[in-house]
Amino acid sequence: MSSNRLPIRGGELLDRSTNLSFTWNGRAYSGHEGDTIASALAAAGVEIFSRGMKYHRRRGILTANHWDPNLSVQVGDEPNVRAGSRRLVDGMQVSAQNVWPSLRWDLGAVNRLVGRYLSAGFYYKTFMRPQFLWHNLYQRVLRKFAPGGRVHWKTGTHGEYDKRYAHPDVLVAGGGPAGMAAALSAAEAGASVMLVEQEPELGGHLRWGGPDDLAVLADLNRAVHSTPGIEVLCDSIVTGRYDHNWVAVVQRNHEIAPERLIKARVGSLIVAPGLVERPYVFAGNDLPGVMLAGAVRRLINLWAVKPGNRAVVLSANSEGDAAVADLESAGVEVVAVLDARAGEDVVGARGRGRVTSVQTGDGRTLKADLLVTATGWTAPTSLLNMAGDRPVYDRIAARYFPQSLPDNVLVTGGIAGDGSTTELTAHGRETGSLAAQRALRLRHDRLTQTPRSATPDSALPAAIADNRIPLRRSPHPECYRSTTHGLVDYSEDVSSKDLIQATGEGFDSIELMKRYTTVTMGPGQGKLETVNAAAVLAEARAVEMADIGTTVWRPPFSPVSLGALAGRIFEPVRRSALQNWHETNGATNLLAGQWVRPDHYGDPMTEASNVRENVGIIDVTPLGKLDLRGPDVANLLDLVYVNRWQKLEVGRVRYGAMVAEDGVVSDDGVTGRLADSHYLMTTTSSGAAAVWEMLEDWLQTYRPDWEVHVTPVTGGLTSINVAGPRSRELLERLVENVDLSAGAFPYFSVRTGTVSGVQDCIIWRIGFTGELSYELHVPSGHALHVWESLLSNGSDLGVAPFGIEAQRILRLEKGHYIVGQDTDGLSKASTAGLGGLVKLDKADTIGLPELRAAFERTDLPVLVGLQPDDPMIVPDEACQIVEAGSNEILGRVTSSRMSPTLGRSVCLAQVDPSLASAGTAVTVQLVDGRRITATVQEHHAHVDPEGARQRV
Amino acid sequence: MSRHGYRYSAGKLLRHGLTRGAWPRMWNRPERRDSYDVVIIGGGLHGLATAYYLAQNHGITNVAVVDKGYLGGGGSGRNTAIVRSNYLTPEGVAFYDRSLHLYNTMAADLNLNVMLSRRGHLTLAHTDSALRTMNWRAEVNKLLDIDSAVIGPAEVKRLTPSLDVSPNTRYPILGALYHPPGGIVRHDAVVWGYARAADHLGVHLLQETEVLDIICDGGDGPDGKGPGGRVTGVRTSRGDISSPVVVNCTAGWASLISNMAGVPLAITTHPLQAAVTEPCKVFLPTVVVSGSLHVYVSQTDRGELVFGASVDPVGTYRVNGTLEFTEELAGHVLELMPGISKMRLMRQWSGLCDMTPDYSPIMGHTPVEGYLVDVGWGTYGFKAGPVAGETMAETIATGRTAELIAAFTIDRFTDGDLVGEKGAAAVGH
Amino acid sequence: MSELDFVSPVASGALSASGGGIALEDLSDRSKVLVRAGRSTAAGTHLKVTYGHSRRRRDGTLICGSRPDEWTLIADPGQGAELLASLPDEGFVSVVDITHGRAMFRLSGPDSVDALAKVCNIDLADDMTPDGAVFSASVAKVTCDLVRSDVADRRTYLISCERSFGRFLFAAIADACAEFGIDVPEDISMH
Amino acid sequence: MIVVPCPNCGPRNSSDLRNAGELVSRPDPDTASLTEWRSYLYLRENPAGWVTETWYCRTGCRRYFTIERNTATNEIRDSENS
Structure with a gap:
């Protein structure tokens, strides 16, 4: 294990007084506070972090940030962790993903041998015959090759995720110099500001710059933290902008949750994500040791990691030039600097496991273990896409720019154009003021329109025109692909050759090409790949880049854990005032919609019989x-x-x-x-x-x-049904001021009275169970008292509680239908x-x-009472009624139970009108396939169809 | 060469690999003619399948499929690719069973591997009323010879170990309707398979051709549109095309196209959203659906979990998606599988669904002669694509409504005979 | 009736953070009366507040303009009958005692605004929701009526919901408060 | 989550309301033909553009109101019918 750790760098993030231990593929390593997983490993000499998805080629650091496609690792039970951005924590267990048996010896690499046959969409063209092999073998093998980490679904729990709402006037997505300046000026204008930065520190590219950059950053940091009205969220990403500026932020730096989703209704959204550096397409561009200029700058300046020993640099811009200086300062020998602006080029990198030589456009072969490319930028316009913008390609600057934005979305920083730090912060400040002004006008409107709010203490701020001096668009060579073929999509293992083949097969629009080759469909969602893919397509079709368009970037901007999206899971449940009593008295619960209810207290058949013979009480509070x-x-x-x-x-x-x-x-x-x-x-x-x-x-x-x-x-009145032949006797002991006699309080009447000392109880006499019964509606704060009084005063009458199941039995005996069970989405009143x-x-x-x-x-189905001829058979609910000699469906059993009163099975059924008359024999097919006969009854009610029992 | 042109096979793959030779185009970009026998609006699965079966089964090849964008850019490329036939009504079951049969032989029929995976389909029941509906479906299915049964929690756990079947959850899994032939298929490949086959049979696939109007004659409404009239052609962004038959296969945009013929529809357009996670090693062997929790999930061969839900409650033609969809989805998925909270959602998208009041399609002839519809597909159009194409082709070619779609005619909204599929289809992926 | 104990849907007593930053109490036993009036009645004039605002009557009753043409009156326990009697009844006016129908909690302290912002989408900033503001909102997916009713400059929200949701809502709010130092007893659960 | 301007409560998140769909006028049930009645029940204009629709302010004022919304952009403006 060699050490690539450099002496202390001016802007490094490391706290060298700390020592964090972790493991990588089972071996012990250590790093410092401030390291990412990748920087700690790279400092310790690790070069290989993953394998390619399809061909399982070795992969090393490419971008050394959140978007690095080669740095997805497993950390404990968390799959697909971005080792390029995830900060090191003591005790982490880190391992490579999708390799077997090990990262070093990966059997999947045999795919390389057949690589020439695994062209784009190859699977569509084979494995068709014989069919059973596709189902039983080929598909299983394909599924084994699925990439990614492992989900610990057996042991994982939902855990402590969290959410909050926010209502900032201005939200700045991106805490680089322009974003920081925008936040400052917006706050100074009186707006409430949320400043969101995906890295753990503010500063963007200033962080890995020289002393001047660091000095500017220090000033900006001081100002941001001392200006009131700015909430700074680092290690947090704006993942989506939805209609009406509903903005999602995933915060990772909060102690109470691994990820916390902030949902913000934003007055003005300032998009300032900077730019994403683009890889260059050439043969061998996925070899470890091929890195982007930003990657080596970050490794050297933020984490004091020496990225190689002998470097070749292909530079098309100042970032490449700065990388050369950084490399030299880190003691890396720069073998050659190829200036793409002058037409110099790289055509290949070679090596086994790491770059050993570089082929240049002019035919030279240079020995090197590091090839650095600086070939341009991708504007991460996701949030703008979500706001309806279709960015347009600028040939001169060789990147996309926003086209038209709604008033409540503004851009600043690199995504808007180029400039010095001074120019970028100036643009940021102007953008912040404009955003604040617009947001404060909206706030004024809200205050005026919302009745509960305070009257605005000032007049509506005047609208101001957008007089910002636009950032310039510096010329940049169009560097996309060399004269050789290489990877366009690192996470999907899609090469420029695959894209050209797909174009030839007719997949010649960017969307079709994406779907056919899977380019940009991987975890990076096109951050690195989209523009190169469009460039290859333009080349294949021999048209301008501007005519290609790009795929629409869909949310989220960066993947979000399901845990964060779910947050605390709120599934409200409703409980009657008696539910605690039910639970402490042996009830088995039933979930019915939002209500928790007692299904039974042990034996529903006995509960039902007790209602027929004595008196039962049931909590029917959920009744609307x-x-x-x-x-x-x-x-x-x-x-x-x-x-x-x-x-x-x-x-x-x-x-x-x-x-x-x-x-x-x-x-x-x-x-x-x-x-x-x-x-x-x-x-x-x-x-x-x-x-x-x-x-x-x-x-x-x-x-x-x-x-x-x-x-x-509903919840204020606890409803208790007192049912059974002795219900009147029981209530007469408790009801004070209502005459319960049949003459004074007949069936289908209502009285208001005092029950067991509780005033204002509504009592009505109805009969869902078919027995003499009274429904009490009791003020809920006193319901438990009434319930317990009923039980204690009726013990000699045999009073007992009954649950939903007993009620279902009783109502079915009585033939009362239930809307939604005995009727369905087509049932008419007839x-x-x-x-x-x-x-x-x-x-x-x-x-x-x-x-x-x-x-x-006359053709609509009819609900009938039905009894199986064999009284011991209870057909399951939903059993079909069929033509005896065929499978023609003529109806179905909608409700069925064994009747304790009759000692036989009873049903309600919907039948074809031809079967609806009493005495008709029908055929019911049971779940096990047996067919039985049953007879249609004259009434829905099986017990007491005349209603004598309830009218006493 | 087969009847579909260049034939794909393992041998061809080998030869192209060795010679590095270019593959031929799957379909062409033809010059449009001034008239066709049939113009199909909508280059998605339904339109392409209809064109293919017109050519293949009925020899009608002077057919154009016009689309304002690229092939399969609507719902065909945005759905969650689930196929099944365990519907609730006999007419629904018979129809989707035919579709499943066509999916089974599609790879061979179209000479393109559509990667059908008959991995089994579970519709979970969390309440006794849901269980009753599952029983209802199972019993109807059995009578129609569909492999479908209600199973208990232990069997659910055996089939899909990552599901939490413990009884004390907020939405306990009381059982499931298990449908072994159900599964998923590579949706884009189905579109390409039909496009390639139709193209080789002579059908013109006219991409980036937007229909601006339907030209009618003799109808009650303005410009000769409306009941009593007949169709004579379409006006497109690339000029007029005359045709005695115009078929509307435009899903979420069906109302806009149909209004051009003066035929209002019982349709509202709602987005249906879907999302996919980053890939992880495969652990979910079945397709899992929960109607009460409004979620369905399967894992692709690439290791991504693909999620869908029910349509958005607010009708709109916007397809940019919502945050609340992903929030609810994640909450519900974690109710079912609490162990996967660390998986990350990578992409969300949405498509437009043409919802009808009875969750059943509107198919066949309309009061305007020559103007046919194959719309109202709501959230289940993908599974029906093959049989819809087959029956629409039959209806066009013979002039008689195919028997399998007799229940789905436009007349039912004036006759009041709606189809009772709501219970099974509402969230019934 | 007053001799009978009022049984609250919430079994727990007051919860508070040791530093005093936040406290959550059950006030379900408070007397609550709903007044609804037709547009042409004098009730509005009599109650003197409009939708969105509240005021405290000299007898201590909090009068909340809870919806257009709708008021909620909140008073100490056992005052329901007196509240009912104190109201005008000319014209089309309905007065319903909802004491038993609504659970009610008091969330107070400087951290209460941040705790509430975790479970409620309303902008609680001082200008949008000043002291005295009355509004309805979803709190942890339960529809609630809220009043900001500061006590001696201590930020205070009264939150009420349909009684049957009471136990769940109390648990959900307590859960949101945990971040600010409230120890949630184990028997308070959202399920 | 779009914002719906409730005429009573001010702007609110759409999750606080329920969309009750395109505004349709109800024929006289006593005299309407079945065809008229079923047009009212089922047929909708379903435009990709401005539509007058009804919302119910479920967690707010509990009032029904109409607004105009552009179904292609989700822009909202006051309705002339409100």
């Missing part, structure tokens, strides 16, 4: 409850229910069914009239919210002249047997024309 007040409630009920409501008397309750405008049954429940203009409506549990919104819709948009107030009271209820002669009711049409049809 709406308090309706006003003189026009009856009109509203007439509109939304299929039946009539004008004549409902105070103290009476009525059943109602609702259909939607298309005539499909949508909800049902009972509504009672508590006082002259005061009603209580109940809905199904799952339909409660929708019914409420629907009532508001009709009242607000259709009949604003009606006076009705709707107030949801199917549900509502013929007697529906009033077609109303002038207006929801779905009226469809109601009328449905009752004229």
Whole structure:
């Protein structure tokens, strides 16, 4: 293990007093605070970090930053970690990905031998026959070659991820000199600013510059940190800009979460990401030892790593020239500097495992272990794409520039143009002021439009024109591909030759080419590859770059963990006031929508029988409850229910069914009239919210002249159904001021009274179970008291709680249908047997024309009571009713249970109208394929169809 | 040479590898004619498949497929490539089963490996009502001879070990509808396969040709459009093309095209979003769908997890995606597989879906003679592509509505006979 | 009825950070009354606040303009009947006692704004949401009514939701507060 | 997450509201033909451009209101119908 660590550098990030231990492929290494994983390894002499995806060629450092395609590693249970940017932490276990048995001896490298056959899209052209080999062998082999790290799905947990919202006036994406200057001037103008930088330190390229750059950076840093109103987020990336400036930031430097998603509604977004250096395409451009100028500058100046010993530099710009100086200062022998501006070129790099020689355009072979290229820049315009911009190519500057941006998105820094540090910061300052001005106008609008906010303490700031002096576009040679072929996409192993072949096959638009060759589809998402790919396509089609366009960069700008996107997972659950009691008394829970409910307390059959024989109590709080007040409630009920409501008397309750405008049954429940203009409506549990919104819709948009107030009271009233022949006896012990006798409180009535000392309880007498029963609606803060009183006062009557399952058994015995179970998305009122209820002669009711049409049809399915001829067989719900001799479907069982009361199976079923008359024998196919016969009943109710039990 | 032109095979791959010879074009960029027997609007899977089957099954080759962009640039290239046939209604099942059959033989039929992976398809049930719907689908499927059954949590775990089947989760996995023949396919390859085959049979593929109007004659509306009239051609960005038959296969843009013929549709356009993670070593062997959690996921042969969800609730023609889609998706995926929180989402995108009220397509003839539709494909157009092409071609060639699509005609929205597929298709990838 | 204990949906007592930066308390037992009035009624004039704003009446009752033509009155426990009696009823006015229907929490302290910003998308800056502001918003995916009601310059939010969500919401807010020094007891869980 | 300008609450995130779709006018249910009724139920203009639509301010003021939104750009402006 050799050491490539240089003596202390002026701008280095290292804290050399620290010593962080970590392992790489099982071997112990160490580094310093401030090192990236890659810099620590490179300092220790590691040259190979990964293998190529397809051909498994060895790969070394290329860009030495977040975008380095060769530096994806596994860190513990985290796959695909960017070793070029991830800072070293003591104890990290780092290993190479996608190699077997080891990084050094990787069997996948045999693919190189057949590489000439693995051209673009080769898999589309073979493995077709025989088919079973494709399914059983070829595909498995392909899947083995999938790249990337390992997910520890067995042991991983969702962990502690987190989110927050933010509302900065100005958000600056990129903390280089221009971004820092923009943040400063925006804050000075009175805007709240969020400054986001993906590196752990502000400064961008100034960080690896010379003493002058470092001095400017120090000044900027001081100013940023001393100016109020700037929130600085380093080690954080703006990953997306969505409509209306909804901006996603992934923050990595927060102690409470590995990644934290910040969702910001931004007044003005300033995009200042700088530029991404582009690799050069030539033979051998993926050999370890081929690096970009930025990479060697960062390695030397930020991490004091000597990147090689003998270097050849291909330079087309000042970054390349600066790299030469840096190399020399680090003691690297610069063998040759090839000036691309003067037409000099590199045509190949050779070596086994590392560059040993470089072929130049003029035919020389130079011994070197390092080849540095500085051939130009890619403007990372992702966020601009997301804002609707289609950047255009500038031939002179050899890169893309923004074209048209919405007012709330501005650019500064390298993405906007070139300039000295002074010019860049000046542009940044002007951009910050403009952005602040626009954002403060928006803030003023928000303050004026929002009722809760303070009145703005100043007038609307005047709009100012965009008078910024644009940054210039410096000429740059168009350096994309040499005269040889090399890799365009390092993470996908796609070469310029593959792209040319694809063009020839007809994939001659950038999008088609991308899809066929997978170029730009890897983890880098085209940061390094997009422009080179477009250049090769332009070359293959012999057209201008500007005519090619680029693929649209889609969010996120940089990959985001699923954990960060999920954050804390909020899945609200609703609990009745009695749920704690249920749980401490042995209930098995059932999740029904958002509600947690007791399914049963051990034995639902016994619970059901107890209701038939004695008395049971059930918590039915999730039943939707709406308090309706006003003189026009009856009109509203007439509109939304299929039946009539004008004549409902105070103290009476009525059943109602609702259909939607298309005539499909949508909800049902009972509504009672508590006082002259005061009603209580109940809905199904799952339909409660929708019914409420629907009532508001009709009242607000259709009949604003009606006076009705709707107030949801579902959770405020705990609903307890007391059911069974001894229910009256039980309640008589607890109810103080209501006469419960049959004459005084008949079936389908409502009273308000005091139950066990709790005033204002609403009691109505209805019968979902088919027994004499009372439904108590109790103020929830006192519900537990009432529930416990019922149990303690009724022990001699055999009172016992029952759960949802027992209720389902009881209601099915009684033949009550459930909307959404016994009806479906097409069921009309006629199917549900509502013929007697529906009033077609109303002038207006929801779905009226469809109601009328449905009752004229004779071909709609019919809901019937059904009993299997073998009473011990319970067909599963959803079993199909079929033609005896064929597979023709004639209906289905919608509900089925063993009836404890009858000692036989009972069902509801939807059947073809030809099968709907009582006594018809039908064939039911069971889940196991057996067919049984069953008989259609006269009524839906299997128990007490006359209703004698509930009318006592 | 086969009937599809240059034949691909392992041998050819070897020869090209050795000689480094160029491969021929998969399809051409032909000069357009002034008239065709059939003009198909939309160069996605449906349009290309329709053109292919017109030529292949009915010998009608004077056909143009026009597209405003590149081939397969809409939903065909943006979907999550799931194929299955375990629908809810008998008409749905029969239709998609035929499609699955065509997918099974597609590689051989089109001489292009579309990389069909019949890896098994699981639709999870988290509530007893969802389980009841799964049972319903399974029972209908069995009667129609579709391999489909409801399985319990232990079997779910055996098939897909990374799923959390413990009972105490917020959305416990109570069971699943298991459909062994379901799986995924390389969606772009399907498009290219049909394009290549159609091109070789003489169909003109006219890319970057935008339809600006449909030219009609004799109809009730303005310019002779609307019911009672007939189609005579289309006006495109590259000039007028006359044709007695114009077919609308434009998915999310279906309303805009159909309004050009004076035929309004029961369609609203909503984006459907999808996303993909960085690659990781393969660990997810099946396609997993959860209707209640609005998510479906599979892992490609490249190791990426591909996710989809239900359509966005707000109708729009924008396809730039939303952050909240990725947030909800991640939350829901981690409910199912808590162990993968460190995987990273790499790219999100969206396509436009032509949603109908009953989650079923609108196919066949319309009140304007010669103007046919193959629209309303919502979120399930990809799986139906082959059979839609086959039945539309039959309908065009014979003049009679193919039996398999009789339930999907445009008349059902005036007759009130909607298809009951909503329960199975709403999020039913 | 007053002799009966009011049972809150939240079992936990007050939680607070040791440094005093943040505190979360259950106030579900406070009397709450909802007033809704037709546009032509005098209720608005009587209650003197408009949507988005609140004021404290001399008797200590907090009157919140919770929606257009809608007010929520909050007072000490057991005051429901008195609140109801104190309201005008001319014209089309509905008055509903929602004491039992709404859980209510008080989140206070200088860190409360940052904790709330983790679970609520509303801009809580002083100009957008000043003391006295009344608004409705999603908090940890639960629809809530909020009032900023500072107590002696200590930033304070009253957060109320449908009662059945109370236990979940308390746990979710407590979870958001953990970052600021609140120790969340194990029995407070979002599930 | 687009911002929807609620006329009562001011600008709000769209997740705080529910989109109730294109504004359609309801025929008189007592006299409408089935064809008219089903056009109202099912047929939509579905333009790629400005559409008048209804939103419900679910977590805010609980009021329904209409705005105009450009479905090609998500720009929003006040509706003449509001």
